[in-house]
Amino acid sequence: MKRRGPFSPDSHWHQTQVQLILGGMLVLVVVGGGLIWLLYGWTAAITAVSCLLVVAGLIGLLWLVLRLLEAWVGGDEP
Numbered sequence: 001m002k003r004r005g006p007f008s009p010d011s012h013w014h015q016t017q018v019q020l021i022l023g024g025m026l027v028l029v030v031v032g033g034g035l036i037w038l039l040y041g042w043t044a045a046i047t048a049v050s051c052l053l054v055v056a057g058l059i060g061l062l063w064l065v066l067r068l069l070e071a072w073v074g075g076d077e078p
Contacts, residue, residue: 021063025056 029052037045 028052028056
């Protein structure tokens with residue numbers, strides 16, 4: 001059995017946050033695209049999935065900017 005180091009709440013929070021963001025984006029694209037495909041057909045689904053991927057990319061970019069700001073400001077805390 002692999003031994004782990006001591007529990008770190010900060011690394012656990014970061015790992016959980018990354019998993020939730022990626023899972024939310026995956027659900028948005030797969031479930032949203034699938035429902036649009038069922039209701040409207042392939043051409044609408046291709047268009048919708050491309051739009052959903054752009055939205056997911058914007059959410060990821062916003063998350064990245066906020067993480068960078070958090071790291072920048074976090075260095076000033078005592």
